[in-house]
Amino acid sequence: MPEPASIPAVPPASGSPRTWRRPPLVADWRLRWLLILGALGYLTLAIASLDLDWARIGEGWARGLRLLSGFLSPDFTSRWEDIQAGLLESLSMALTATAAGIALSIPVALGAARNLSPLPLYLACRGLIAVSRSLQEVIVAILFVAMVGFGPLAGFLTLAFATIGFLAKLLAEAIEAIDPGQVESVRATGAGWWQVLDYGVVPQVLPRLIGLSLYRLDINFRESAVIGIVGAGGVGATLNTAMDRYEYGSAAAILILIVAVVLVTEYVSGWVRERVH
Amino acid sequence: MPVQGGPQGPVWRRRTGPQALALWAGWLLLVLLLVLTWEAMTANQIWSFVWDAPRQAGDLLSRMVPPRWSYMERLWWPLWDTINIATLGTLSAILLSVPVAFLAARNTTPSRTLVRPLALLVIVSSRSVNSLIWALILVTVLGPGLLAGVLAIALRSIGFIGKLLYEAIEEIDTRQVEAIRATGAGPAQVLDYGIVPQILPAFAGITLFRWDINIRESTVLGLVGAGGIGLQLKASVDTLAWPQVTLIFIVILATVAASEWVSARVRARLI
Numbered sequence: 001m002p003e004p005a006s007i008p009a010v011p012p013a014s015g016s017p018r019t020w021r022r023p024p025l026v027a028d029w030r031l032r033w034l035l036i037l038g039a040l041g042y043l044t045l046a047i048a049s050l051d052l053d054w055a056r057i058g059e060g061w062a063r064g065l066r067l068l069s070g071f072l073s074p075d076f077t078s079r080w081e082d083i084q085a086g087l088l089e090s091l092s093m094a095l096t097a098t099a100a101g102i103a104l105s106i107p108v109a110l111g112a113a114r115n116l117s118p119l120p121l122y123l124a125c126r127g128l129i130a131v132s133r134s135l136q137e138v139i140v141a142i143l144f145v146a147m148v149g150f151g152p153l154a155g156f157l158t159l160a161f162a163t164i165g166f167l168a169k170l171l172a173e174a175i176e177a178i179d180p181g182q183v184e185s186v187r188a189t190g191a192g193w194w195q196v197l198d199y200g201v202v203p204q205v206l207p208r209l210i211g212l213s214l215y216r217l218d219i220n221f222r223e224s225a226v227i228g229i230v231g232a233g234g235v236g237a238t239l240n241t242a243m244d245r246y247e248y249g250s251a252a253a254i255l256i257l258i259v260a261v262v263l264v265t266e267y268v269s270g271w272v273r274e275r276v277h
Numbered sequence: 278m279p280v281q282g283g284p285q286g287p288v289w290r291r292r293t294g295p296q297a298l299a300l301w302a303g304w305l306l307l308v309l310l311l312v313l314t315w316e317a318m319t320a321n322q323i324w325s326f327v328w329d330a331p332r333q334a335g336d337l338l339s340r341m342v343p344p345r346w347s348y349m350e351r352l353w354w355p356l357w358d359t360i361n362i363a364t365l366g367t368l369s370a371i372l373l374s375v376p377v378a379f380l381a382a383r384n385t386t387p388s389r390t391l392v393r394p395l396a397l398l399v400i401v402s403s404r405s406v407n408s409l410i411w412a413l414i415l416v417t418v419l420g421p422g423l424l425a426g427v428l429a430i431a432l433r434s435i436g437f438i439g440k441l442l443y444e445a446i447e448e449i450d451t452r453q454v455e456a457i458r459a460t461g462a463g464p465a466q467v468l469d470y471g472i473v474p475q476i477l478p479a480f481a482g483i484t485l486f487r488w489d490i491n492i493r494e495s496t497v498l499g500l501v502g503a504g505g506i507g508l509q510l511k512a513s514v515d516t517l518a519w520p521q522v523t524l525i526f527i528v529i530l531a532t533v534a535a536s537e538w539v540s541a542r543v544r545a546r547l548i
Contacts, residue, residue, distance in 0.1 A: 092314035262405035
């Protein structure tokens with residue numbers, strides 16, 4: 001950065017420096033250097049642990065180029081039947097799992113909202129949400145495949161289970177943030193618990209529920225492309241097969257279709273969410 | 278809000294007749310779609326496996342406990358690898374996504390018609406492909422190993438960090454930028470003193486959040502051969518060594534919890 005020379009220098013008053021400097025992020029210089037050295041040390045160790053096999057990487061160039069050429073000329077036709085079946089399976093899995101997940105997560109969300117439910121129920125529902133959130137989809141899929149066998153049903157169960165953690169948590173937070181005045185006024189008319197829920201709570205959280213459900217549908221489709229790798233059906237299984245057979249053209253076609261479907265669902269869900277709000 | 282005449286005077290209803298009918302038809306279509314997709318999906322399902330599932334689950338559980346603790350000594354290195362994959366992947370993603378974010382933000386992009394759509398395309402394609410799929414591709418290209426994992430994490434994170442960062446850049450206060458510009462600062466100085474300080478907290482939050490997610494994702498990358506503890510998981514599942522699988526699950530859960538704790542602490546200090 002060039003120093004602005006045109007500004008007349010201010011005479012130094014009692015020797016104090018007149019140029020302003022940004023205060024550092026960590027005020028203590030010893031701690032600052034310790035952090036920097038620690039970070040550098042870690043980086044060296046981590047990069048050293050990568051254990052690069054340059055010969056294999058050099059060999060990879062040719063394959064990378066073939067993969068790239070596969071992307072430039074994706075092969076939709078030769079495996080079209082498989083791709084179509086895989087995509088339909090993924091879409092079915094995503095749709096049914098989202099519906100089942102919504103149906104399951106609404107009661108869990110009601111239980112996990114502190115302003116609606118008693119403490120023991122609240123803790124149980126929050127526990128269920130925590131378990132569902134901390135287990136990765138792929139890991140859940142491994143377990144479900146071991147239980148119900150290979151195929152889309154395992155994927156359906158996985159995605160429905162994962163949906164609970166996501167949807168119930170965010171819905172519970174939305175319920176906790178509602179305006180209590182509306183609930184109170186509905187209750188003041190003599191409404192029972194169901195009626196309070198129906199007229200006092202639901203109208204306040206419905207737009208959020210619709211938005212979240214559509215967002216989750218989006219995520220479920222994306223995830224359905226992944227859990228096929230461990231045998232839970234869907235387009236991921238097709239992709240895995242294509243990669244295993246080194247059919248990069250077909251693999252590229254599948255990836256392009258996944259991206260396209262994700263784009264379409266994102267666009268549609270964005271449009272619906274705008275109309276709902 | 279229509280009011281309809283009833284035998285005992287007018288009755289309030291939420292919707293008019295056609296609206297109610299349309300809503301009902303919509304629900305019918307949705308249910309029909311669900312039934313159809315369910316039928317299509319489970320056409321090849323062998324149901325005897327499913328009815329057997331509770332017994333299978335019980336059987337699995339009895340095989341999974343107790344975890345084989347002695348296997349732990351062979352998990353330390355893969356665990357270290359897993360953390361390295363997540364951290365190096367996040368760092369590389371930062372290097373790649375910051376320029377992309379500045380190119381994608383409406384107020385900093387050099388060209389809205391040419392560069393911005395390109396940057397957005399990079400972000401979207403990176404986001405719609407899961408890191409496990411990136412890893413699947415990279416393993417066939419680069420061979421199995423940590424490098425494929427690091428790059429897979431990086432490629433997936435570009436879209437995430439890029440998207441959230443460019444949204445943060447678009448929301449900055451323009452007056453601060455103007456004030457810096459009014460002092461005669463060049464473009465680089467405007468960036469350094471006018472824009473960066475405003476997005477730094479968001480940037481720290483986003484990268485920490487992503488690092489957290491990446492720890493989670495890097496634990497399973499080994500399933501496709503991209504290094505880390507997932508390799509051990511795959512080996513144990515393939516050989517039906519369920520006590521080892523339990524131990525690996527415990528280690529993964531502990532790592533995820535620890536990374537969440539670390540990122541929460543760092544976030545509290547930084548933001």
